[in-house]
Amino acid sequence: MSLPHAILTALLEKPSSGLELTRRFDRSIGFFWSATHQQIYRELGRLEREGLVRASGPGVGRGQRKEYEVLPAGRAQLREWVGQAQDPKPIRDPLLLRLRAAAVLGVDGLEEELARHRELHRAQLAEYLEIEARDFPPERAETENRLQHVVLQAGIQLESFWLAWLDQALEGT
Amino acid sequence: MSLPHAILTALLEKPSSGLELTRRFDRSIGFFWSATHQQIYRELGRLEREGLVRASGPGVGRGQRKEYEVLPAGRAQLREWVGQAQDPKPIRDPLLLRLRAAAVLGVDGLEEELARHRELHRAQLAEYLEIEARDFPPERAETENRLQHVVLQAGIQLESFWLAWLDQALEGT
DNA sequence: GGAGCCATGTAACCCGTTACATGATTAC
DNA sequence: GTAATCATGTAACGGGTTACATGGCTCC
Incomplete structure:
Protein backbone atom coordinates (compact mmCIF):
# COMPACT_ATOMS: atom_id res chain seq x y z
CA MET A 1 0.00 0.00 0.00
CA SER A 2 2.69 2.46 -0.93
CA LEU A 3 1.34 4.24 -3.97
CA PRO A 4 -1.38 6.23 -2.19
CA HIS A 5 1.19 7.40 0.34
CA ALA A 6 3.64 8.32 -2.38
CA ILE A 7 0.90 10.44 -3.93
CA LEU A 8 0.00 12.06 -0.63
CA THR A 9 3.66 12.94 -0.10
CA ALA A 10 3.97 14.44 -3.55
CA LEU A 11 0.77 16.44 -3.09
CA LEU A 12 1.96 17.76 0.25
CA GLU A 13 5.12 18.96 -1.41
CA LYS A 14 2.96 20.73 -3.97
CA PRO A 15 -0.74 20.49 -4.92
CA SER A 16 -0.97 19.29 -8.51
CA SER A 17 -3.09 17.81 -11.25
CA GLY A 18 -2.88 14.17 -12.21
CA LEU A 19 -0.61 14.79 -15.16
CA GLU A 20 1.75 17.00 -13.18
CA LEU A 21 1.99 14.25 -10.59
CA THR A 22 2.80 11.79 -13.32
CA ARG A 23 5.65 13.97 -14.54
CA ARG A 24 7.03 14.42 -11.07
CA PHE A 25 6.88 10.66 -10.56
CA ASP A 26 8.94 10.32 -13.70
CA ARG A 27 11.52 12.63 -12.21
CA SER A 28 12.06 12.76 -8.49
CA ILE A 29 9.81 10.37 -6.59
CA GLY A 30 9.86 7.89 -9.44
CA PHE A 31 13.54 7.25 -8.74
CA PHE A 32 12.41 4.98 -5.95
CA TRP A 33 8.68 4.59 -6.59
CA SER A 34 7.57 4.77 -10.20
CA ALA A 35 3.96 4.94 -11.36
CA THR A 36 2.10 5.40 -14.63
CA HIS A 37 -0.62 7.95 -15.16
CA GLN A 38 -3.26 5.23 -15.17
CA GLN A 39 -2.24 4.15 -11.71
CA ILE A 40 -2.17 7.72 -10.50
CA TYR A 41 -5.63 8.61 -11.79
CA ARG A 42 -7.09 5.44 -10.33
CA GLU A 43 -5.51 6.18 -7.00
CA LEU A 44 -6.49 9.86 -6.97
CA GLY A 45 -10.09 8.76 -7.50
CA ARG A 46 -9.89 6.47 -4.50
CA LEU A 47 -8.19 9.05 -2.31
CA GLU A 48 -10.91 11.54 -3.17
CA ARG A 49 -13.69 9.05 -2.44
CA GLU A 50 -12.10 8.34 0.92
CA GLY A 51 -11.93 12.00 1.78
CA LEU A 52 -8.14 12.15 1.97
CA VAL A 53 -7.67 14.62 -0.87
CA ARG A 54 -9.86 17.29 -2.45
CA ALA A 55 -10.13 18.23 -6.10
CA SER A 56 -10.66 21.81 -7.18
CA GLY A 57 -11.10 23.28 -10.65
CA PRO A 58 -13.98 23.37 -13.09
CA GLY A 59 -13.62 19.94 -14.55
CA VAL A 60 -15.90 17.04 -14.11
CA GLY A 61 -15.44 15.20 -17.38
CA ARG A 62 -12.51 14.21 -19.48
CA GLY A 63 -9.88 16.70 -20.48
CA GLN A 64 -10.75 19.11 -17.69
CA ARG A 65 -7.82 19.89 -15.44
CA LYS A 66 -8.35 19.16 -11.75
CA GLU A 67 -6.00 20.22 -9.01
CA TYR A 68 -5.72 18.00 -5.97
CA GLU A 69 -4.68 18.97 -2.46
CA VAL A 70 -4.28 16.92 0.70
CA LEU A 71 -6.95 17.19 3.41
CA PRO A 72 -6.16 16.90 7.13
CA ALA A 73 -7.42 13.32 7.13
CA GLY A 74 -4.93 12.54 4.38
CA ARG A 75 -2.07 14.05 6.31
CA ALA A 76 -3.05 12.03 9.37
CA GLN A 77 -3.20 8.85 7.30
CA LEU A 78 0.24 9.47 5.89
CA ARG A 79 1.67 10.17 9.31
CA GLU A 80 0.27 6.92 10.61
CA TRP A 81 1.70 4.95 7.70
CA VAL A 82 5.14 6.45 8.17
CA GLY A 83 5.10 5.41 11.81
CA GLN A 84 4.16 1.79 11.18
CA ALA A 85 6.71 -1.00 11.37
CA GLN A 86 7.27 -2.59 7.95
CA ASP A 87 9.75 -5.33 7.26
CA PRO A 88 12.09 -4.96 4.30
CA LYS A 89 11.16 -7.16 1.37
CA PRO A 90 13.66 -9.71 0.09
CA ILE A 91 15.46 -8.93 -3.16
CA ARG A 92 13.51 -9.66 -6.32
CA ASP A 93 15.71 -9.40 -9.31
CA MET B 1 7.14 -12.93 -16.30
CA SER B 2 9.77 -14.30 -13.99
CA LEU B 3 7.92 -16.78 -11.82
CA PRO B 4 7.38 -19.44 -14.50
CA HIS B 5 11.06 -19.27 -15.36
CA ALA B 6 12.07 -19.49 -11.74
CA ILE B 7 9.97 -22.64 -11.50
CA LEU B 8 11.44 -24.10 -14.66
CA THR B 9 14.93 -23.47 -13.31
CA ALA B 10 14.11 -25.12 -10.00
CA LEU B 11 12.56 -28.10 -11.77
CA LEU B 12 15.60 -28.50 -14.00
CA GLU B 13 17.78 -28.60 -10.91
CA LYS B 14 15.53 -31.32 -9.56
CA PRO B 15 12.05 -32.62 -10.53
CA SER B 16 9.71 -32.01 -7.61
CA SER B 17 6.17 -31.77 -6.36
CA GLY B 18 4.48 -28.43 -5.74
CA LEU B 19 5.13 -28.51 -2.03
CA GLU B 20 8.77 -29.41 -2.46
CA LEU B 21 9.13 -26.50 -4.84
CA THR B 22 7.53 -24.23 -2.27
CA ARG B 23 10.05 -25.29 0.33
CA ARG B 24 12.96 -24.77 -2.00
CA PHE B 25 11.65 -21.33 -2.84
CA ASP B 26 11.64 -20.59 0.87
CA ARG B 27 15.29 -21.54 0.99
CA SER B 28 17.54 -21.02 -1.96
CA ILE B 29 15.75 -19.48 -4.91
CA GLY B 30 13.49 -17.50 -2.64
CA PHE B 31 16.47 -15.43 -1.54
CA PHE B 32 16.02 -13.47 -4.72
CA TRP B 33 12.62 -14.63 -5.98
CA SER B 34 10.10 -15.63 -3.35
CA ALA B 35 6.76 -17.27 -4.04
CA THR B 36 3.90 -18.76 -2.05
CA HIS B 37 2.50 -22.20 -2.63
CA GLN B 38 -0.65 -20.72 -4.16
CA GLN B 39 1.38 -18.94 -6.79
CA ILE B 40 3.37 -22.05 -7.48
CA TYR B 41 0.36 -24.33 -7.93
CA ARG B 42 -1.32 -21.79 -10.19
CA GLU B 43 1.81 -21.49 -12.28
CA LEU B 44 2.45 -25.25 -12.43
CA GLY B 45 -1.06 -25.65 -13.79
CA ARG B 46 -0.38 -23.14 -16.54
CA LEU B 47 3.01 -24.61 -17.40
CA GLU B 48 1.42 -28.02 -17.75
CA ARG B 49 -1.41 -26.70 -19.93
CA GLU B 50 1.17 -25.04 -22.17
CA GLY B 51 3.13 -28.26 -22.49
CA LEU B 52 6.28 -26.94 -20.84
CA VAL B 53 6.25 -29.36 -17.91
CA ARG B 54 4.80 -32.81 -17.36
CA ALA B 55 3.20 -34.20 -14.21
CA SER B 56 3.64 -37.81 -13.21
CA GLY B 57 2.21 -39.70 -10.26
CA PRO B 58 -1.17 -41.19 -9.52
CA GLY B 59 -2.91 -38.08 -8.34
CA VAL B 60 -5.63 -36.25 -10.09
CA GLY B 61 -7.53 -34.76 -7.18
CA ARG B 62 -6.58 -33.00 -4.01
CA GLY B 63 -4.01 -34.42 -1.67
CA GLN B 64 -2.43 -36.62 -4.32
CA ARG B 65 1.24 -35.96 -4.80
CA LYS B 66 2.29 -35.07 -8.34
CA GLU B 67 5.84 -34.82 -9.51
CA TYR B 68 6.68 -32.32 -12.22
CA GLU B 69 9.53 -32.41 -14.69
CA VAL B 70 10.56 -30.03 -17.46
CA LEU B 71 9.83 -30.97 -21.07
CA PRO B 72 12.10 -30.01 -23.97
CA ALA B 73 9.74 -27.18 -24.89
CA GLY B 74 10.11 -25.83 -21.35
CA ARG B 75 13.87 -25.93 -21.52
CA ALA B 76 13.77 -24.11 -24.86
CA GLN B 77 11.45 -21.48 -23.43
CA LEU B 78 13.74 -20.89 -20.47
CA ARG B 79 16.78 -20.64 -22.71
CA GLU B 80 15.05 -18.05 -24.82
CA TRP B 81 14.04 -16.01 -21.79
CA VAL B 82 17.57 -16.03 -20.41
CA GLY B 83 18.87 -14.71 -23.71
CA GLN B 84 16.44 -11.82 -23.97
CA ALA B 85 17.49 -8.28 -23.19
CA GLN B 86 15.70 -6.98 -20.10
CA ASP B 87 16.28 -3.58 -18.58
CA PRO B 88 16.88 -3.36 -14.84
CA LYS B 89 13.88 -2.02 -12.96
CA PRO B 90 14.25 1.12 -10.89
CA ILE B 91 14.44 0.76 -7.13
CA ARG B 92 11.10 0.35 -5.39
CA ASP B 93 11.51 0.68 -1.67
C1' DG C 1 -9.49 22.13 -40.37
C1' DG C 2 -5.82 19.22 -39.18
C1' DA C 3 -1.65 18.28 -36.17
C1' DG C 4 -0.06 18.13 -31.87
C1' DC C 5 -0.36 18.45 -27.15
C1' DC C 6 -2.51 18.74 -22.51
C1' DA C 7 -5.42 16.23 -19.72
C1' DT C 8 -8.41 12.64 -17.92
C1' DG C 9 -10.05 8.40 -18.18
C1' DT C 10 -11.62 2.86 -19.30
C1' DA C 11 -10.65 -2.01 -19.94
C1' DA C 12 -8.26 -6.19 -19.68
C1' DC C 13 -4.73 -8.97 -17.98
C1' DC C 14 -1.27 -10.89 -14.91
C1' DC C 15 1.07 -11.19 -10.56
C1' DG C 16 1.31 -11.25 -5.55
C1' DT C 17 -1.22 -11.72 -1.20
C1' DT C 18 -4.47 -13.51 2.07
C1' DA C 19 -7.84 -16.48 3.70
C1' DC C 20 -9.94 -20.58 3.40
C1' DA C 21 -11.12 -25.59 1.86
C1' DT C 22 -10.28 -30.44 1.14
C1' DG C 23 -8.16 -34.96 0.56
C1' DA C 24 -4.61 -38.53 2.02
C1' DT C 25 -1.42 -40.57 5.41
C1' DT C 26 0.73 -41.43 9.69
C1' DA C 27 1.15 -41.51 14.85
C1' DC C 28 -0.98 -41.99 19.09
C1' DG D 1 -10.99 -42.08 15.96
C1' DT D 2 -8.69 -37.93 16.12
C1' DA D 3 -4.81 -34.95 15.71
C1' DA D 4 -1.04 -33.67 13.05
C1' DT D 5 1.07 -33.35 8.84
C1' DC D 6 1.67 -33.73 3.90
C1' DA D 7 -0.30 -32.19 -0.14
C1' DT D 8 -3.16 -29.83 -3.49
C1' DG D 9 -6.15 -26.69 -4.41
C1' DT D 10 -10.22 -22.28 -4.74
C1' DA D 11 -11.74 -17.56 -4.15
C1' DA D 12 -11.28 -12.82 -3.72
C1' DC D 13 -8.78 -8.64 -3.87
C1' DG D 14 -5.45 -5.15 -4.95
C1' DG D 15 -1.46 -3.35 -7.51
C1' DG D 16 1.21 -2.90 -11.83
C1' DT D 17 1.22 -3.01 -16.94
C1' DT D 18 -0.37 -2.25 -21.49
C1' DA D 19 -3.42 -0.72 -24.88
C1' DC D 20 -6.81 2.16 -26.07
C1' DA D 21 -10.45 6.11 -25.86
C1' DT D 22 -12.05 10.82 -25.36
C1' DG D 23 -12.23 15.78 -24.56
C1' DG D 24 -10.25 20.47 -24.87
C1' DC D 25 -6.92 23.83 -26.56
C1' DT D 26 -3.42 26.07 -29.50
C1' DC D 27 -0.83 26.77 -33.53
C1' DC D 28 -0.26 26.80 -38.29
Whole structure:
Protein backbone atom coordinates (compact mmCIF):
# COMPACT_ATOMS: atom_id res chain seq x y z
CA MET A 1 0.00 0.00 0.00
CA SER A 2 2.69 2.46 -0.93
CA LEU A 3 1.34 4.24 -3.97
CA PRO A 4 -1.38 6.23 -2.19
CA HIS A 5 1.19 7.40 0.34
CA ALA A 6 3.64 8.32 -2.38
CA ILE A 7 0.90 10.44 -3.93
CA LEU A 8 0.00 12.06 -0.63
CA THR A 9 3.66 12.94 -0.10
CA ALA A 10 3.97 14.44 -3.55
CA LEU A 11 0.77 16.44 -3.09
CA LEU A 12 1.96 17.76 0.25
CA GLU A 13 5.12 18.96 -1.41
CA LYS A 14 2.96 20.73 -3.97
CA PRO A 15 -0.74 20.49 -4.92
CA SER A 16 -0.97 19.29 -8.51
CA SER A 17 -3.09 17.81 -11.25
CA GLY A 18 -2.88 14.17 -12.21
CA LEU A 19 -0.61 14.79 -15.16
CA GLU A 20 1.75 17.00 -13.18
CA LEU A 21 1.99 14.25 -10.59
CA THR A 22 2.80 11.79 -13.32
CA ARG A 23 5.65 13.97 -14.54
CA ARG A 24 7.03 14.42 -11.07
CA PHE A 25 6.88 10.66 -10.56
CA ASP A 26 8.94 10.32 -13.70
CA ARG A 27 11.52 12.63 -12.21
CA SER A 28 12.06 12.76 -8.49
CA ILE A 29 9.81 10.37 -6.59
CA GLY A 30 9.86 7.89 -9.44
CA PHE A 31 13.54 7.25 -8.74
CA PHE A 32 12.41 4.98 -5.95
CA TRP A 33 8.68 4.59 -6.59
CA SER A 34 7.57 4.77 -10.20
CA ALA A 35 3.96 4.94 -11.36
CA THR A 36 2.10 5.40 -14.63
CA HIS A 37 -0.62 7.95 -15.16
CA GLN A 38 -3.26 5.23 -15.17
CA GLN A 39 -2.24 4.15 -11.71
CA ILE A 40 -2.17 7.72 -10.50
CA TYR A 41 -5.63 8.61 -11.79
CA ARG A 42 -7.09 5.44 -10.33
CA GLU A 43 -5.51 6.18 -7.00
CA LEU A 44 -6.49 9.86 -6.97
CA GLY A 45 -10.09 8.76 -7.50
CA ARG A 46 -9.89 6.47 -4.50
CA LEU A 47 -8.19 9.05 -2.31
CA GLU A 48 -10.91 11.54 -3.17
CA ARG A 49 -13.69 9.05 -2.44
CA GLU A 50 -12.10 8.34 0.92
CA GLY A 51 -11.93 12.00 1.78
CA LEU A 52 -8.14 12.15 1.97
CA VAL A 53 -7.67 14.62 -0.87
CA ARG A 54 -9.86 17.29 -2.45
CA ALA A 55 -10.13 18.23 -6.10
CA SER A 56 -10.66 21.81 -7.18
CA GLY A 57 -11.10 23.28 -10.65
CA PRO A 58 -13.98 23.37 -13.09
CA GLY A 59 -13.62 19.94 -14.55
CA VAL A 60 -15.90 17.04 -14.11
CA GLY A 61 -15.44 15.20 -17.38
CA ARG A 62 -12.51 14.21 -19.48
CA GLY A 63 -9.88 16.70 -20.48
CA GLN A 64 -10.75 19.11 -17.69
CA ARG A 65 -7.82 19.89 -15.44
CA LYS A 66 -8.35 19.16 -11.75
CA GLU A 67 -6.00 20.22 -9.01
CA TYR A 68 -5.72 18.00 -5.97
CA GLU A 69 -4.68 18.97 -2.46
CA VAL A 70 -4.28 16.92 0.70
CA LEU A 71 -6.95 17.19 3.41
CA PRO A 72 -6.16 16.90 7.13
CA ALA A 73 -7.42 13.32 7.13
CA GLY A 74 -4.93 12.54 4.38
CA ARG A 75 -2.07 14.05 6.31
CA ALA A 76 -3.05 12.03 9.37
CA GLN A 77 -3.20 8.85 7.30
CA LEU A 78 0.24 9.47 5.89
CA ARG A 79 1.67 10.17 9.31
CA GLU A 80 0.27 6.92 10.61
CA TRP A 81 1.70 4.95 7.70
CA VAL A 82 5.14 6.45 8.17
CA GLY A 83 5.10 5.41 11.81
CA GLN A 84 4.16 1.79 11.18
CA ALA A 85 6.71 -1.00 11.37
CA GLN A 86 7.27 -2.59 7.95
CA ASP A 87 9.75 -5.33 7.26
CA PRO A 88 12.09 -4.96 4.30
CA LYS A 89 11.16 -7.16 1.37
CA PRO A 90 13.66 -9.71 0.09
CA ILE A 91 15.46 -8.93 -3.16
CA ARG A 92 13.51 -9.66 -6.32
CA ASP A 93 15.71 -9.40 -9.31
CA PRO A 94 15.20 -11.13 -12.66
CA LEU A 95 18.87 -10.74 -13.57
CA LEU A 96 19.95 -12.88 -10.63
CA LEU A 97 17.31 -15.39 -11.64
CA ARG A 98 18.67 -15.47 -15.15
CA LEU A 99 22.17 -16.11 -13.88
CA ARG A 100 20.88 -19.01 -11.89
CA ALA A 101 19.06 -20.36 -14.92
CA ALA A 102 22.22 -19.91 -16.97
CA ALA A 103 24.09 -21.95 -14.38
CA VAL A 104 21.70 -24.84 -15.01
CA LEU A 105 21.37 -24.51 -18.77
CA GLY A 106 25.01 -23.89 -19.41
CA VAL A 107 24.27 -20.72 -21.36
CA ASP A 108 27.22 -18.43 -21.79
CA GLY A 109 26.00 -15.65 -24.06
CA LEU A 110 25.34 -13.47 -21.06
CA GLU A 111 28.37 -11.17 -21.05
CA GLU A 112 26.73 -8.71 -23.43
CA GLU A 113 23.68 -8.43 -21.24
CA LEU A 114 25.77 -7.91 -18.12
CA ALA A 115 27.82 -5.24 -19.87
CA ARG A 116 24.63 -3.56 -21.03
CA HIS A 117 23.31 -3.46 -17.48
CA ARG A 118 26.61 -2.06 -16.29
CA GLU A 119 26.30 0.76 -18.78
CA LEU A 120 22.75 1.52 -17.67
CA HIS A 121 23.77 1.60 -14.01
CA ARG A 122 26.74 3.78 -14.86
CA ALA A 123 24.43 6.30 -16.50
CA GLN A 124 21.99 6.24 -13.60
CA LEU A 125 24.81 6.79 -11.14
CA ALA A 126 26.03 9.77 -13.15
CA GLU A 127 22.54 11.25 -13.06
CA TYR A 128 22.29 10.87 -9.29
CA LEU A 129 25.73 12.41 -8.78
CA GLU A 130 24.70 15.36 -10.89
CA ILE A 131 21.60 15.87 -8.79
CA GLU A 132 23.70 15.65 -5.66
CA ALA A 133 26.18 18.22 -6.91
CA ARG A 134 23.33 20.56 -7.79
CA ASP A 135 21.04 20.15 -4.79
CA PHE A 136 23.44 19.28 -2.00
CA PRO A 137 26.67 21.21 -2.47
CA PRO A 138 29.26 20.39 0.21
CA GLU A 139 29.38 23.87 1.70
CA ARG A 140 25.71 23.97 2.63
CA ALA A 141 25.10 22.90 6.20
CA GLU A 142 22.72 19.98 6.32
CA THR A 143 19.93 20.21 8.77
CA GLU A 144 16.59 20.67 7.09
CA ASN A 145 16.98 18.67 3.91
CA ARG A 146 19.25 16.06 5.42
CA LEU A 147 16.63 13.35 4.90
CA GLN A 148 16.35 14.06 1.20
CA HIS A 149 20.10 13.81 0.90
CA VAL A 150 20.17 10.49 2.73
CA VAL A 151 17.57 9.13 0.33
CA LEU A 152 19.59 10.28 -2.66
CA GLN A 153 22.70 8.70 -1.17
CA ALA A 154 20.86 5.39 -1.01
CA GLY A 155 20.33 5.66 -4.76
CA ILE A 156 23.97 6.54 -5.35
CA GLN A 157 25.29 3.72 -3.24
CA LEU A 158 22.91 1.19 -4.73
CA GLU A 159 24.02 2.04 -8.26
CA SER A 160 27.63 1.88 -7.09
CA PHE A 161 26.96 -1.57 -5.72
CA TRP A 162 25.54 -2.79 -9.01
CA LEU A 163 28.47 -1.37 -10.93
CA ALA A 164 31.01 -3.05 -8.69
CA TRP A 165 29.13 -6.32 -8.72
CA LEU A 166 28.75 -6.38 -12.49
CA ASP A 167 32.47 -5.67 -12.88
CA GLN A 168 33.14 -8.60 -10.65
CA ALA A 169 30.67 -10.83 -12.47
CA LEU A 170 32.19 -9.96 -15.84
CA GLU A 171 35.74 -10.35 -14.64
CA GLY A 172 35.76 -14.11 -14.55
CA THR A 173 33.95 -14.65 -17.82
CA MET B 1 7.14 -12.93 -16.30
CA SER B 2 9.77 -14.30 -13.99
CA LEU B 3 7.92 -16.78 -11.82
CA PRO B 4 7.38 -19.44 -14.50
CA HIS B 5 11.06 -19.27 -15.36
CA ALA B 6 12.07 -19.49 -11.74
CA ILE B 7 9.97 -22.64 -11.50
CA LEU B 8 11.44 -24.10 -14.66
CA THR B 9 14.93 -23.47 -13.31
CA ALA B 10 14.11 -25.12 -10.00
CA LEU B 11 12.56 -28.10 -11.77
CA LEU B 12 15.60 -28.50 -14.00
CA GLU B 13 17.78 -28.60 -10.91
CA LYS B 14 15.53 -31.32 -9.56
CA PRO B 15 12.05 -32.62 -10.53
CA SER B 16 9.71 -32.01 -7.61
CA SER B 17 6.17 -31.77 -6.36
CA GLY B 18 4.48 -28.43 -5.74
CA LEU B 19 5.13 -28.51 -2.03
CA GLU B 20 8.77 -29.41 -2.46
CA LEU B 21 9.13 -26.50 -4.84
CA THR B 22 7.53 -24.23 -2.27
CA ARG B 23 10.05 -25.29 0.33
CA ARG B 24 12.96 -24.77 -2.00
CA PHE B 25 11.65 -21.33 -2.84
CA ASP B 26 11.64 -20.59 0.87
CA ARG B 27 15.29 -21.54 0.99
CA SER B 28 17.54 -21.02 -1.96
CA ILE B 29 15.75 -19.48 -4.91
CA GLY B 30 13.49 -17.50 -2.64
CA PHE B 31 16.47 -15.43 -1.54
CA PHE B 32 16.02 -13.47 -4.72
CA TRP B 33 12.62 -14.63 -5.98
CA SER B 34 10.10 -15.63 -3.35
CA ALA B 35 6.76 -17.27 -4.04
CA THR B 36 3.90 -18.76 -2.05
CA HIS B 37 2.50 -22.20 -2.63
CA GLN B 38 -0.65 -20.72 -4.16
CA GLN B 39 1.38 -18.94 -6.79
CA ILE B 40 3.37 -22.05 -7.48
CA TYR B 41 0.36 -24.33 -7.93
CA ARG B 42 -1.32 -21.79 -10.19
CA GLU B 43 1.81 -21.49 -12.28
CA LEU B 44 2.45 -25.25 -12.43
CA GLY B 45 -1.06 -25.65 -13.79
CA ARG B 46 -0.38 -23.14 -16.54
CA LEU B 47 3.01 -24.61 -17.40
CA GLU B 48 1.42 -28.02 -17.75
CA ARG B 49 -1.41 -26.70 -19.93
CA GLU B 50 1.17 -25.04 -22.17
CA GLY B 51 3.13 -28.26 -22.49
CA LEU B 52 6.28 -26.94 -20.84
CA VAL B 53 6.25 -29.36 -17.91
CA ARG B 54 4.80 -32.81 -17.36
CA ALA B 55 3.20 -34.20 -14.21
CA SER B 56 3.64 -37.81 -13.21
CA GLY B 57 2.21 -39.70 -10.26
CA PRO B 58 -1.17 -41.19 -9.52
CA GLY B 59 -2.91 -38.08 -8.34
CA VAL B 60 -5.63 -36.25 -10.09
CA GLY B 61 -7.53 -34.76 -7.18
CA ARG B 62 -6.58 -33.00 -4.01
CA GLY B 63 -4.01 -34.42 -1.67
CA GLN B 64 -2.43 -36.62 -4.32
CA ARG B 65 1.24 -35.96 -4.80
CA LYS B 66 2.29 -35.07 -8.34
CA GLU B 67 5.84 -34.82 -9.51
CA TYR B 68 6.68 -32.32 -12.22
CA GLU B 69 9.53 -32.41 -14.69
CA VAL B 70 10.56 -30.03 -17.46
CA LEU B 71 9.83 -30.97 -21.07
CA PRO B 72 12.10 -30.01 -23.97
CA ALA B 73 9.74 -27.18 -24.89
CA GLY B 74 10.11 -25.83 -21.35
CA ARG B 75 13.87 -25.93 -21.52
CA ALA B 76 13.77 -24.11 -24.86
CA GLN B 77 11.45 -21.48 -23.43
CA LEU B 78 13.74 -20.89 -20.47
CA ARG B 79 16.78 -20.64 -22.71
CA GLU B 80 15.05 -18.05 -24.82
CA TRP B 81 14.04 -16.01 -21.79
CA VAL B 82 17.57 -16.03 -20.41
CA GLY B 83 18.87 -14.71 -23.71
CA GLN B 84 16.44 -11.82 -23.97
CA ALA B 85 17.49 -8.28 -23.19
CA GLN B 86 15.70 -6.98 -20.10
CA ASP B 87 16.28 -3.58 -18.58
CA PRO B 88 16.88 -3.36 -14.84
CA LYS B 89 13.88 -2.02 -12.96
CA PRO B 90 14.25 1.12 -10.89
CA ILE B 91 14.44 0.76 -7.13
CA ARG B 92 11.10 0.35 -5.39
CA ASP B 93 11.51 0.68 -1.67
CA PRO B 94 8.85 1.76 0.81
CA LEU B 95 11.48 2.72 3.40
CA LEU B 96 12.92 5.40 1.12
CA LEU B 97 9.39 6.59 0.48
CA ARG B 98 8.76 6.84 4.19
CA LEU B 99 11.89 8.88 4.67
CA ARG B 100 10.74 11.26 2.01
CA ALA B 101 7.31 11.52 3.62
CA ALA B 102 9.00 12.11 6.97
CA ALA B 103 10.95 14.94 5.40
CA VAL B 104 7.67 16.63 4.47
CA LEU B 105 5.72 15.83 7.62
CA GLY B 106 8.52 16.63 10.00
CA VAL B 107 8.22 13.25 11.66
CA ASP B 108 11.23 12.23 13.68
CA GLY B 109 10.25 8.98 15.40
CA LEU B 110 11.97 6.99 12.71
CA GLU B 111 15.24 6.01 14.38
CA GLU B 112 13.75 2.88 15.94
CA GLU B 113 12.49 1.68 12.61
CA LEU B 114 15.83 2.33 10.95
CA ALA B 115 17.63 0.48 13.73
CA ARG B 116 15.19 -2.41 13.38
CA HIS B 117 15.87 -2.66 9.67
CA ARG B 118 19.59 -2.56 10.35
CA GLU B 119 19.25 -5.51 12.65
CA LEU B 120 17.24 -7.47 10.06
CA HIS B 121 19.83 -6.79 7.38
CA ARG B 122 22.61 -7.72 9.75
CA ALA B 123 20.96 -11.10 10.35
CA GLN B 124 20.40 -11.67 6.64
CA LEU B 125 24.02 -10.86 5.89
CA ALA B 126 25.18 -13.31 8.53
CA GLU B 127 23.03 -16.00 6.94
CA TYR B 128 24.48 -15.37 3.49
CA LEU B 129 28.02 -15.41 4.85
CA GLU B 130 27.35 -18.72 6.51
CA ILE B 131 26.11 -20.19 3.25
CA GLU B 132 29.17 -18.84 1.49
CA ALA B 133 31.52 -20.37 4.03
CA ARG B 134 29.76 -23.71 3.69
CA ASP B 135 29.22 -23.91 -0.08
CA PHE B 136 32.11 -21.89 -1.46
CA PRO B 137 35.18 -22.47 0.71
CA PRO B 138 38.19 -20.45 -0.49
CA GLU B 139 40.33 -23.44 -1.37
CA ARG B 140 37.94 -24.86 -3.92
CA ALA B 141 38.73 -23.75 -7.46
CA GLU B 142 35.80 -21.96 -8.99
CA THR B 143 34.85 -23.00 -12.44
CA GLU B 144 31.60 -24.89 -12.53
CA ASN B 145 29.61 -23.22 -9.78
CA ARG B 146 31.09 -19.79 -10.27
CA LEU B 147 27.74 -18.36 -11.36
CA GLN B 148 26.02 -19.51 -8.18
CA HIS B 149 28.75 -17.87 -6.14
CA VAL B 150 28.40 -14.61 -8.04
CA VAL B 151 24.68 -14.60 -7.32
CA LEU B 152 25.30 -15.19 -3.65
CA GLN B 153 27.84 -12.40 -3.62
CA ALA B 154 25.20 -10.05 -4.97
CA GLY B 155 23.09 -10.87 -1.93
CA ILE B 156 26.03 -10.36 0.41
CA GLN B 157 27.00 -7.05 -1.10
CA LEU B 158 23.43 -5.78 -1.18
CA GLU B 159 22.95 -6.50 2.50
CA SER B 160 26.30 -4.86 3.20
CA PHE B 161 25.12 -1.79 1.34
CA TRP B 162 21.94 -1.56 3.41
CA LEU B 163 23.90 -1.94 6.63
CA ALA B 164 26.33 0.81 5.73
CA TRP B 165 23.59 3.10 4.51
CA LEU B 166 21.46 2.61 7.61
CA ASP B 167 24.48 3.34 9.80
CA GLN B 168 24.96 6.51 7.90
CA ALA B 169 21.29 7.46 8.05
CA LEU B 170 21.21 6.88 11.81
CA GLU B 171 24.44 8.70 12.42
CA GLY B 172 23.07 12.17 11.94
CA THR B 173 19.86 11.67 13.88
C1' DG C 1 -9.49 22.13 -40.37
C1' DG C 2 -5.82 19.22 -39.18
C1' DA C 3 -1.65 18.28 -36.17
C1' DG C 4 -0.06 18.13 -31.87
C1' DC C 5 -0.36 18.45 -27.15
C1' DC C 6 -2.51 18.74 -22.51
C1' DA C 7 -5.42 16.23 -19.72
C1' DT C 8 -8.41 12.64 -17.92
C1' DG C 9 -10.05 8.40 -18.18
C1' DT C 10 -11.62 2.86 -19.30
C1' DA C 11 -10.65 -2.01 -19.94
C1' DA C 12 -8.26 -6.19 -19.68
C1' DC C 13 -4.73 -8.97 -17.98
C1' DC C 14 -1.27 -10.89 -14.91
C1' DC C 15 1.07 -11.19 -10.56
C1' DG C 16 1.31 -11.25 -5.55
C1' DT C 17 -1.22 -11.72 -1.20
C1' DT C 18 -4.47 -13.51 2.07
C1' DA C 19 -7.84 -16.48 3.70
C1' DC C 20 -9.94 -20.58 3.40
C1' DA C 21 -11.12 -25.59 1.86
C1' DT C 22 -10.28 -30.44 1.14
C1' DG C 23 -8.16 -34.96 0.56
C1' DA C 24 -4.61 -38.53 2.02
C1' DT C 25 -1.42 -40.57 5.41
C1' DT C 26 0.73 -41.43 9.69
C1' DA C 27 1.15 -41.51 14.85
C1' DC C 28 -0.98 -41.99 19.09
C1' DG D 1 -10.99 -42.08 15.96
C1' DT D 2 -8.69 -37.93 16.12
C1' DA D 3 -4.81 -34.95 15.71
C1' DA D 4 -1.04 -33.67 13.05
C1' DT D 5 1.07 -33.35 8.84
C1' DC D 6 1.67 -33.73 3.90
C1' DA D 7 -0.30 -32.19 -0.14
C1' DT D 8 -3.16 -29.83 -3.49
C1' DG D 9 -6.15 -26.69 -4.41
C1' DT D 10 -10.22 -22.28 -4.74
C1' DA D 11 -11.74 -17.56 -4.15
C1' DA D 12 -11.28 -12.82 -3.72
C1' DC D 13 -8.78 -8.64 -3.87
C1' DG D 14 -5.45 -5.15 -4.95
C1' DG D 15 -1.46 -3.35 -7.51
C1' DG D 16 1.21 -2.90 -11.83
C1' DT D 17 1.22 -3.01 -16.94
C1' DT D 18 -0.37 -2.25 -21.49
C1' DA D 19 -3.42 -0.72 -24.88
C1' DC D 20 -6.81 2.16 -26.07
C1' DA D 21 -10.45 6.11 -25.86
C1' DT D 22 -12.05 10.82 -25.36
C1' DG D 23 -12.23 15.78 -24.56
C1' DG D 24 -10.25 20.47 -24.87
C1' DC D 25 -6.92 23.83 -26.56
C1' DT D 26 -3.42 26.07 -29.50
C1' DC D 27 -0.83 26.77 -33.53
C1' DC D 28 -0.26 26.80 -38.29
